[in-house]
Amino acid sequence: MKFFEYKAVRVWFTSTEIRVLLHDGRESGLPISSFPLIQNATDFQRAQVEIINGYALHWPALGEDLSIAGFFEKKLVTSDKV
Numbered sequence: 001m002k003f004f005e006y007k008a009v010r011v012w013f014t015s016t017e018i019r020v021l022l023h024d025g026r027e028s029g030l031p032i033s034s035f036p037l038i039q040n041a042t043d044f045q046r047a048q049v050e051i052i053n054g055y056a057l058h059w060p061a062l063g064e065d066l067s068i069a070g071f072f073e074k075k076l077v078t079s080d081k082v
Contacts, residue, residue: 006068007054013046020071023054028071037064 010021017029018038032039038046041062050058057066 006072008051008057008068009054011049011051011057018057018066018071020057020068022068026072030066030071035064035066037062 007023008020009023012019013032014029016032018032018035019027019029021027038059041059045059045061048059048061050060052058055068057068058064
């Protein structure tokens with residue numbers, strides 16, 4: 001992961017995703033359902049997210065942290081089984 005290559009300037013929620021915007025205009029999202037603590041949080045708790053130095057998201061009340069790089073370096077899962 002190229003952790004310090006990504007610098008978030010904004011984070012928001014849609015009905016199904018956590019979205020981030022980088023300083024260079026790139027945008028990505030991950031499903032809220034992938035993060036049970038965030039999925040089960042109230043709108044107020046979700047809004048209490050902190051962007052840490054542009055490289056991580058932190059929800060103090062939830063004890064949840066996500067790296068910004070994880071939003072952009074998602075790996076596709078493939079199967080060799082037929």
